[in-house]
Structure formats: structure tokens, C-alpha cells
Amino acid sequence: MAEENIKLDRSSERMDEKSGLWLNVFKRLRKSKTSMFGLFIVAVLVFLTVFAPLIAPHDPIVGQLALRHNAPSADYLFGTDSQGRDVFSRILYGAKITVQIGVISVGIALIIGTLLGVLAGYYGKKIDMIIMRLMDIMLAFPTILLALAIVSILGPSLTNAMIAVGVVNIPKFARIVRSSVLSVKESEYVDAAISIGCTDLQIITRHILPNCLAPIIVQATLTIGTAILEAAGLSFLGLGAQPPMAEWGAMLSDARGYMRQAPWSVIYPGVAIMITVLGFNLLGDGLRDALDPRLKE
Template sequence: MPARQYGLWYDAWRRLRQNKIAIAGAVIVLALILAALLAPVLAPHNPLSGNIIDRLQAPSAAHWFGTDSQGRDVLSRIIYGSRISIQVGVISVGIALLIGTLIGAAGGYYGGWVDNVLMRVVDIMLAFPSILLAIAITAMLGPELKNAMIAIGVVNIPFYARIVRSTVLSVKETEYVEAARAIGGNDLRIIFRHVLPNCMAPVIVQTTMGIGTAILDAAGLSFLGLGAQPPTPEWGAMLSDGRSVMQQAPWMMFYPGLAIMLVVLGFNLLGDGLRDALDPRLKQ
């Protein structure tokens, strides 16, 4: 009896389920999503209001993660900060993914002078250190979370453009794309109907890992005062608030830093698992 044949996506899902490290990353990501969705239920206190009398209290039964310099509950602020982290990750990566995919698809499919012009623009962007370019863009637009998300999205465009371009270069030479051309399909239809859907595996991996990187970059900008502004409960801004009282109240930096580390780790582990699961060379 012949062995049962599975589709690419089912086969990838089967391999992903067998990867315990990837599952651990997925659990962390799921916990972040649940914390964001259930923040009003999970947070024991209002994240924006506090009592100055309770300022800098050590972790206790009343405040599990202690309080900050304004008497606000650190745990509640971390829980609500998960909402901002998801917002930053989705919007900034969405910007990079949309523009980068269009640039990479156009350059890879048309080639010639179109590819040369687009890739030289990408090379110029890659010549700048990512964090410095993000700082420059945020400084020009103004120090707020919305502008930080735009800056992070812009500096990540080249990575998606290169990934999509390299995949399109191989996919456009396949027989089904040639057949689509032969029956009179126009370029836009071929690109969006036949080429891009078959370029999604590496893009999905990069997107997953890119969300973690975007959260980390946003925390860095907020730490420098260029992202979320007080009293927004953003993890990087919370780290910045704790600098001046680091020795007196170390929990103000420890718990937000731990939250950033766990979330970025979760997305990286999940991204690594997706990369292994979607790699056709691992298919047995």
C-alpha cells in the first residue's frame, strides 16, 4: 500500500508540532496575546494611576512586582504593556512586509533596470546601522510611539525586499509561471496569483522573528525617550524610568527587562521552528 502523501503546509505543521523548542516559543507568544486580550481582567490595579505614598514598594502580596516611583503597580503596567508590544510588532512589521514585498517582487520579477534601481535603494538603506537610522527617523518625525513604529518598519524594509526578491527569482522560472504567461496572464495577476503565494515560507519565518526584533527595537527607542512617552506602560519606557532608582528599586528594571527577554525569545524560538518546519530539504 503506498505511503500517504501530505501537502506542504500539513507536513510543515506536523513537523512543527514535533519541535518542542518551537512549541515552547509558541506558548510564550500565546501567553503574550492572552495577556494583551485579558489585560483588564488580569491586571490587579490601574496601570496609569498610583499613590505616591506607595512609591518604590518592594514586591509583596499587595504588589507582586512592587511599585514604581509614582506608586503604580509594576505588574499591571507590564500586563498592559503587552498590548503595546503586540501593536508595535504587528504595525511595524506590517509596514516592512508590505513595502518590502512589493519592492522585492517588482525587482525579482522584472529584473533589468527596475531591479538595479530598487536594489541600489535597498543597499543604501542597509549601509546605515538599523538602530541609528531608526533614531534619525524618529527624531525627525517626533518622539512618540506612532513615529517609532513607522521608523522600525522603514528600517526593516530591506530585509523583506531581499528575501522576496531572491525567492521570486527562482519561482518566476518555474513551469506553472511560464504556463500562466503562455495563456495570456498579465504581470500583476501572475505576481499575486502564482509567484508570491509560493514565496510565503521564508517570508512567514522572517515575519515571526521580525515581530520579536521590532518589540526589542521599540523598547530601545522608548528607553532613549524617542518612543512611548510617560505615562504609557511600555516596557522600554519602564526600564528608562527605573534607571535613576536602579539600586534602590531594582525590580523596576528587572521585571520589564525579563518581559522583553521572554517575548523576544518566544518569537525567535517559534521562528526557528517555522524555518525548520517549512524547509523542504527536511521533508522525508
């Protein structure tokens, strides 16, 4: 019973330390106006993702050709596109696709990149050399060119575009996780875990990865903005989201031939992409500063 009580006390202490750490992170983040502005943009994007069907005044897919290229008005706040569809409704529904792109593509890069980075950093030697040389080869190609090559092989679709964007961002996570693991594995608590007979899996999952979370979180936040841009670029080229899907890059592609006739059909999707990427970048910069252990209150 005494041993169980000691274990419970230790676990509660760890929980208190973790909650205190994240509370301090939020306090530091709150001091930065730009970071809070980025958090506000991301929160609005998530809100639109959830409530777009309730907010959108019109169907984002079905349009009326008689209403094509109508200027912004009370009925159509952002005007209509070449198919007579409400641009405002398509922007709202496009927010859901944008969040989906960011989460799934970055999730692919994060999981695979973290696994490769841990293997390279923890085991080193030949495994490290093979993995990192592979990452160097991937980094030698321009990101959009490599993504184009992957989508060309898999076929044009939003799913394949997310896979391609995820794959091209794997080296970012692999390199940053490797460097973090190399630093953490030299710590005394890792040596203590080895001395008491902990397995490699236990050491990695309990002692190394939890102490590498800060750079991983920052990198993931910053990469979401990049992933959204890359996926929008693929959709603009016709290799990502396919018509009539309300994706912002595809909307730009559809409207590029009507820039003079209906400039609003180009401006609003472009501004939506710009603001979204700006929000994630500002939030990522703020998290990087808030999670920096060298910064003290």
C-alpha cells in the first residue's frame, strides 16, 4: 500500500508539473499580441469548419448560370463565380477542407518524420547515416516539384495531394527530432533509465519523446501554413482538389480566366489563404518563443 501511495504521489506531482508548464507557456503566449492574433485567426478557422453549414447562406456546389459573375451584394456578399455559385458560401466550406489538409498532411509528416528522427538520433551509426542521407536527397528537390512528381504518380485528387504534401515535409520533422533526441539522450535521467534495465521502447516513449515535444509542436504549427499553401498550389494546377469541390486553390484556378470580369472571385479566396497562413505562422512564432526554456518570466 505504501508503494502504491508513493507511485500515486509521484504521478500527481508529474501531472502538476506538466499543467504548470503549459500554464506558463500560455501566459508567455498571451503577452504577445501578434501570437494572440494568430491564435484568434486559427480559432475563427476552426469555428467556420464546425459551423459552416449553419452560416453559409447558399449551397456551395449548386449554382445558377443566370447569376454568374454577379457583383457582391446583400444576397451574395462576395459575389458569384463563373458557375453562378455563391463565393462566400464556398469560402466558408473551403475552411473545412483547409483544416483537413493541414491536419492530415502535417500528421503524415509528423508521424513518419518523428519515427525516422528518433531512430536516427537514438541508434546512430549506419541507421543514422542511411536515414539522414535519404532526407538530404529529398531536401535536394524543390518542395513543389517533388509534390508534383508524387501527385503525378498517384493521380490528381485531394487525398493524393495531402499525401504528397505530407511526404515532402517529412525531412523537416526528421531533422528537428533527430537533433532533439541527440541532445536529450545524453541526459542523466536517460542514463539512469538504462542502468535500471529499461528497454529502448520505454526509454524513447517515456523519457526522450516527452522532452522533444516543444520543437515538434512548433514545427507542426509552422508546417500547417506551408502545407496549406502547397496543397492550394497543387489544386491551382489541377492536381489537388477537383471541381466542384470548394477548395480555395481550386477556386483561384477556376477564376483566373475572369480576373477582369469578376475580380472578387479571385480576391476573396486569395485573401482567405493569405490570412490563414498568416495566422498559423504568427501562432507558430509565438509558440516557439513561449516554449523556449531560455526565456524566463
